[in-house]
Amino acid sequence: MAPATPSAPHAARIDHLVTSGTFSLDGGTWDVDNNVWIVGDDREVYVIDAAHDAEAILGAVGDRRLLGIICTHGHDDHIDAAPRVAERAGAPVLLHPDDDMLWRMRHPGLRPDAPLADGEVLTAGGVELHVLHTPGHSPGAVCLYAPELATVFSGDTLxxxxxxxxxxxxxxxxxxxxxIRERLLTLPPDTVVRTGHGDSTTIGAEAPNLDEWIARGH
Incomplete structure (x- = not known):
């Protein structure tokens, strides 16, 4: 998708593109489409999940300063382009340390540049991204809550x-x-959930279904 047009100079915004590639784990490989989110303004941004296509991601960032690549978790479809984007842009890769073993499966010999910590706040273009550690899909999975944008970037958690x-x-x-119960469904109901794959939703739309998920999961 084309980057959003800011409504005012330096207005905070969310840019979105979809990239395609594969996900591999436990001996299987699947074709996947991933959401890549770029958050900030027309001067500086963070990339959330550098998936598959480094050139497309760098093109969407454009001439803005890339402050870092935030990995919502360490599955290879979410991190495969991260080292190349980081090298080209001179930006750090940020990953929760509980997913280091997943990172090493895809990028042996390389290390993320800095750990993500629960409660950490990252800022780009005046937008605060609050790091919420949300293990389950993987041990180091995180979501990024941006209250000013009424948005949570959920990766593959929700x-x-x-x-x-x-x-x-x-x-x-x-x-x-x-x-999900303790970290996400406690957010305001109108919070938009921007996911790692597929369509967005809201906290209010998903919260009533918790008991159904639990019953289905068991």
Missing amino acids: FQGGPGATGRSYSSFPTIIDS
């Missing part, structure tokens, strides 16, 4: 229709349910 997948290594269904 989707339209339910939690992220927990059927593969390093995942836990009870843990992801706890993360």
